[in-house]
Amino acid sequence: MTTTAPPIAAARMKAPSRLGDRLFSGFTFLMAATVFLLICLVGWQLWAGALSSIHKFGLHFLVSTDWDPGNDVYGALPFIYGTLVSSLLALLIAVPLSVATAIYLTELAPLWLRQPVISLIEMLAAIPSVILGLWGIFVMVPWLRINILPFLRHYLGWCPLFQGSVNGPCMLAGGMIIAIMIIPIITSVSREILTSVPHLQREAAYALGATRWEVTRIAVLSYAKRGIFGAVILGLGRALGETMAVTMVIGNTPQISASLFAPGYTLASVIANEFAEASDLCVQSLFEIGLVLFLVTILVNLLAQFVLKTFAGATVKQ
Amino acid sequence: MTLPKPLAFLLAASLLAGHALAQLTMTGAGSTFVYPMCSKWFDAYAKVDPSVRFNYQSIGSGGGQKQIIAQTVDFGASDGPMSDANLAKAPGKILHIPVVAGADVLTYNLPGNPTLKLDGPTIANIFLGTVTKWNDPAIASQNPGVQLPDTDIIVVHRTDGSGTTYIFTDYLSKVSPEWKTKVGTNTAVKWPTGLGGKGNEGVSGQIQQTPGTFGYVELIYAVQNKMPVAQVKNPSGAYISPSTDSVTAALASAQIPDDFRFSMTNAPGADAYPISGVTWLLVYQKQDNPDKGKKMVEFLKWALTAGEDMATPLDYAPLPQSLRDRVLKRVSEIQVGSQ
Numbered sequence: 001m002t003t004t005a006p007p008i009a010a011a012r013m014k015a016p017s018r019l020g021d022r023l024f025s026g027f028t029f030l031m032a033a034t035v036f037l038l039i040c041l042v043g044w045q046l047w048a049g050a051l052s053s054i055h056k057f058g059l060h061f062l063v064s065t066d067w068d069p070g071n072d073v074y075g076a077l078p079f080i081y082g083t084l085v086s087s088l089l090a091l092l093i094a095v096p097l098s099v100a101t102a103i104y105l106t107e108l109a110p111l112w113l114r115q116p117v118i119s120l121i122e123m124l125a126a127i128p129s130v131i132l133g134l135w136g137i138f139v140m141v142p143w144l145r146i147n148i149l150p151f152l153r154h155y156l157g158w159c160p161l162f163q164g165s166v167n168g169p170c171m172l173a174g175g176m177i178i179a180i181m182i183i184p185i186i187t188s189v190s191r192e193i194l195t196s197v198p199h200l201q202r203e204a205a206y207a208l209g210a211t212r213w214e215v216t217r218i219a220v221l222s223y224a225k226r227g228i229f230g231a232v233i234l235g236l237g238r239a240l241g242e243t244m245a246v247t248m249v250i251g252n253t254p255q256i257s258a259s260l261f262a263p264g265y266t267l268a269s270v271i272a273n274e275f276a277e278a279s280d281l282c283v284q285s286l287f288e289i290g291l292v293l294f295l296v297t298i299l300v301n302l303l304a305q306f307v308l309k310t311f312a313g314a315t316v317k318q
Numbered sequence: 319m320t321l322p323k324p325l326a327f328l329l330a331a332s333l334l335a336g337h338a339l340a341q342l343t344m345t346g347a348g349s350t351f352v353y354p355m356c357s358k359w360f361d362a363y364a365k366v367d368p369s370v371r372f373n374y375q376s377i378g379s380g381g382g383q384k385q386i387i388a389q390t391v392d393f394g395a396s397d398g399p400m401s402d403a404n405l406a407k408a409p410g411k412i413l414h415i416p417v418v419a420g421a422d423v424l425t426y427n428l429p430g431n432p433t434l435k436l437d438g439p440t441i442a443n444i445f446l447g448t449v450t451k452w453n454d455p456a457i458a459s460q461n462p463g464v465q466l467p468d469t470d471i472i473v474v475h476r477t478d479g480s481g482t483t484y485i486f487t488d489y490l491s492k493v494s495p496e497w498k499t500k501v502g503t504n505t506a507v508k509w510p511t512g513l514g515g516k517g518n519e520g521v522s523g524q525i526q527q528t529p530g531t532f533g534y535v536e537l538i539y540a541v542q543n544k545m546p547v548a549q550v551k552n553p554s555g556a557y558i559s560p561s562t563d564s565v566t567a568a569l570a571s572a573q574i575p576d577d578f579r580f581s582m583t584n585a586p587g588a589d590a591y592p593i594s595g596v597t598w599l600l601v602y603q604k605q606d607n608p609d610k611g612k613k614m615v616e617f618l619k620w621a622l623t624a625g626e627d628m629a630t631p632l633d634y635a636p637l638p639q640s641l642r643d644r645v646l647k648r649v650s651e652i653q654v655g656s657q
Binding site: 066067068069070071137138141142145165167168169247248251252253263265272273274276277278279282 | 502509520
């Protein structure tokens with residue numbers, strides 16, 4: 001006797017219902033579509049709010065350094081410069097710190113030390129932006145002004161980056177405070193990536209006679225390169241949008257200066273500072289600044305995706 | 319006999335609604351400067367007339383003007399008078415009711431906290447960036463005997479739009495033709511030089527933290543943070559310290575037109591402090607809602623009589639009696655409801 005049912009009986013047997021599966025995939029698709037729609041809605045709303053300003057200034061808005069609410073003339077270049085420079089500075093400070101911390105925590109730290117340090121780093125992420133800004137005004141900026149900046153000016157004053165008068169609030173302070181805010185996120189994600197590197201990789205490197213550092217460099221970091229790059233992009237995304245802490249320490253002066261000692265202004269800061277009292281054309285110019293920030297963030301993320309694809313790196317083929 | 323359910327419900331609801339109607343809520347919005355004074359007044363007025371409750375949002379003078387034009391609030395408050403263009407946008411005639419006055423003071427961070435004497439053109443040149451060092455002859459000549467360091471002046475200004483900035487730039491435009499053409503008068507301007515702080519708190523915080531800074535804040539902030547203030551030279555030639563008395567003196571000597579939209583900076587009085595400004599409450603001349611209109615008029619009359627006595631302890635300058643009488647006369651011209 002065969003186990004397959006006879007054709008007539010099979011026709012009468014109902015196939016298991018796929019309704020649950022269909023509902024589930026439909027629901028999750030809806031959620032994903034909602035996220036996408038929200039992003040589009042934000043972009044569209046920013047565009048609609050900025051229309052008057054876009055028509056009046058056109059592309060000149062992106063290259064003009066003139067921000068004059070009194071005479072209703074607006075230009076975004078100092079803010080774009082400030083956002084990009086402060087974010088880049090933050091990355092330069094935070095990435096070596098974060099990746100080194102992550103490597104230490106996964107490879108070298110004694111087991112009893114790992115969890116407390118991880119908790120401490122996560123607590124750093126929990127500090128609200130405003131509190132960090134207050135700490136910046138009362139502790140970090142005076143410390144920079146008295147100890148660090150004169151030292152830098154004395155020894156590195158030949159470089160245009162470290163010239164100019166020392167006032168306190170400056171681009172360097174802005175970069176440092178953003179660095180403090182993005183260290184937790186880059187460290188956490190890098191740690192996850194490094195933990196996910198298979199032990200087989202490390203063991204193979206040891207078997208070939210590699211030293212501790214060589215194992216980390218060859219087996220672990222090479223494998224985790226793409227993931228760590230992704231973590232850095234996450235940090236950069238946060239850095240570009242950071243508002244309150246930066247506003248309090250960067251000096252809020254719309255100017256472009258090579259020196260790190262000079263005050264600056266970021267896209268997010270100008271919106272936070274001027275939106276409440278702005279009227280008519282100023283509001284629309286601020287919307288346009290919001291649109292520029294939105295587009296810069298998207299552009300940076302697309303660039304990162306492109307870099308990841310092009311320089312695929314030495315991914316290990318199993 | 320028990321009431322049928324729907325009727326009982328309706329009765330209870332109407333009783334509750336009746337109770338809610340008994341307390342009227344008036345909403346206002348605008349200037350942050352006048353917020354502490356308004357809070358004190360609303361608190362005291364609740365004891366005078368418990369049937370009305372005031373709610374005030376300190377969103378800034380510009381916001382206050384916008385909201386009263388849009389009629390989303392019952393009254394606005396502004397440190398700068400409304401422009402003709404803005405008044406034309408309103409659906410009815412808006413009255414400017416001056417209530418209290420304040421001063422913008424120049425404060426700084428110098429070793430020893432000396433009291434500096436400065437005149438208008440010097441202040442303008444500092445903010446224009448033409449006078450850059452503390453021991454510049456322009457400052458030193460007015461302050462013999464004061465040890466001025468050979469360091470840069472770090473100017474601090476406001477980043478946000480504000481009535482404080484309006485009063486200050488109005489004064490600078492009057493004493494410096496270069497400022498008038500180059501920068502002008504507005505709630506937010508393009509500052510030629512200096513760091514920016516958000517709000518009076520931001521500027522005073524910046525000045526307290528950094529030596530060599532120079533900026534402008536409202537009198538109240540300098541007094542409460544015990545910061546040194548400069549004496550400013552008025553048109554009569556005297557160096558005047560900012561205080562509630564010198565502001566009231568400025569008000570008494572200022573030229574005040576009939577619609578009360580005036581600027582009192584650089585007032586000619588002998589004891590007048592030159593960088594002063596008044597805050598206005600903005601109300602419609604024709605109040606459509608009879609209950610609210612009646613309560614508004616009663617409150618304004620109380621504020622301009624008993625309320626003025628509460629101003630000085632809070633470091634605000636009350637209006638001089640002559641001005642109070644003129645304003646009370648204007649308040650009685652408010653038409654309430656459909657009569």
